Amino acid sequence: MPHCRSCQSDNLTQFAAELAMHFPGLEGLTKPIVLVHPKLMICLDCGFAEFVVPEAEKEQLRRGMYPAQAAGALDRHREEQLQ
Numbered sequence: 001m002p003h004c005r006s007c008q009s010d011n012l013t014q015f016a017a018e019l020a021m022h023f024p025g026l027e028g029l030t031k032p033i034v035l036v037h038p039k040l041m042i043c044l045d046c047g048f049a050e051f052v053v054p055e056a057e058k059e060q061l062r063r064g065m066y067p068a069q070a071a072g073a074l075d076r077h078r079e080e081q082l083q
Protein backbone atom coordinates (compact mmCIF):
# COMPACT_ATOMS: atom_id res chain seq x y z
CA MET A 1 0.00 0.00 0.00
CA PRO A 2 1.58 3.31 -1.05
CA HIS A 3 1.84 6.04 1.53
CA CYS A 4 1.87 9.82 1.19
CA ARG A 5 5.44 11.11 1.02
CA SER A 6 4.47 14.17 3.02
CA CYS A 7 2.25 12.94 5.87
CA GLN A 8 2.57 9.12 5.52
CA SER A 9 -1.22 8.73 5.24
CA ASP A 10 -2.44 5.85 3.06
CA ASN A 11 -5.43 7.91 1.91
CA LEU A 12 -4.11 8.27 -1.67
CA THR A 13 -6.36 8.39 -4.72
CA GLN A 14 -5.41 8.54 -8.39
CA PHE A 15 -7.10 11.18 -10.56
CA ALA A 16 -6.95 11.88 -14.27
CA ALA A 17 -5.87 15.48 -14.84
CA GLU A 18 -5.26 18.17 -17.45
CA LEU A 19 -2.48 20.62 -16.70
CA ALA A 20 -1.41 23.63 -18.73
CA MET A 21 2.37 23.96 -18.30
CA HIS A 22 3.83 27.44 -18.69
CA PHE A 23 7.53 27.79 -19.45
CA PRO A 24 9.51 29.61 -16.75
CA GLY A 25 10.82 33.15 -16.92
CA LEU A 26 9.74 36.17 -18.94
CA GLU A 27 10.48 34.43 -22.24
CA GLY A 28 8.07 31.71 -21.14
CA LEU A 29 5.27 34.21 -21.70
CA THR A 30 5.92 34.10 -25.46
CA LYS A 31 6.03 30.30 -25.74
CA PRO A 32 2.89 28.23 -26.21
CA ILE A 33 1.71 26.32 -23.16
CA VAL A 34 2.03 22.55 -23.12
CA LEU A 35 -1.06 20.58 -22.15
CA VAL A 36 -0.21 17.57 -20.02
CA HIS A 37 -2.59 14.74 -19.15
CA PRO A 38 -0.96 12.94 -16.24
CA LYS A 39 -2.42 10.63 -13.65
CA LEU A 40 -2.25 12.54 -10.38
CA MET A 41 -1.80 10.70 -7.11
CA ILE A 42 -3.32 12.93 -4.46
CA CYS A 43 -3.27 12.55 -0.67
CA LEU A 44 -6.78 13.32 0.50
CA ASP A 45 -5.48 14.05 4.00
CA CYS A 46 -2.81 16.73 3.40
CA GLY A 47 -3.26 17.52 -0.32
CA PHE A 48 0.21 16.46 -1.41
CA ALA A 49 0.13 15.45 -5.10
CA GLU A 50 2.59 13.85 -7.49
CA PHE A 51 2.64 12.72 -11.09
CA VAL A 52 4.89 11.65 -13.94
CA VAL A 53 4.81 13.70 -17.15
CA PRO A 54 4.07 11.32 -20.05
CA GLU A 55 6.88 10.82 -22.60
CA ALA A 56 5.40 12.81 -25.53
CA GLU A 57 4.55 15.80 -23.36
CA LYS A 58 7.92 15.62 -21.60
CA GLU A 59 9.52 15.87 -25.05
CA GLN A 60 7.45 19.01 -25.78
CA LEU A 61 8.72 20.55 -22.54
CA ARG A 62 12.28 19.60 -23.38
CA ARG A 63 12.01 21.13 -26.87
CA GLY A 64 10.55 24.29 -25.40
CA MET A 65 13.43 24.60 -22.94
CA TYR A 66 16.22 23.65 -25.38
CA PRO A 67 15.08 24.66 -28.89
CA ALA A 68 18.66 24.61 -30.28
CA GLN A 69 19.17 20.99 -29.26
CA ALA A 70 15.75 20.05 -30.60
CA ALA A 71 16.53 21.71 -33.96
CA GLY A 72 19.79 19.79 -34.14
CA ALA A 73 17.98 16.54 -33.45
CA LEU A 74 15.43 17.39 -36.12
CA ASP A 75 18.16 18.12 -38.69
CA ARG A 76 19.79 14.78 -37.94
CA HIS A 77 16.44 13.10 -38.37
CA ARG A 78 15.94 14.80 -41.75
CA GLU A 79 19.40 13.76 -42.90
CA GLU A 80 18.67 10.18 -41.95
CA GLN A 81 15.44 10.29 -43.95
CA LEU A 82 17.25 11.66 -47.01
CA GLN A 83 19.83 8.87 -47.04
Ligand SMILES: [Zn+2]
Nearest residue numbers: 004007043046
Ligand atom coordinates in the same frame (compact mmCIF):
# COMPACT_ATOMS: atom_id res chain seq x y z
ZN1 LIG B 1 -0.49 13.41 2.92
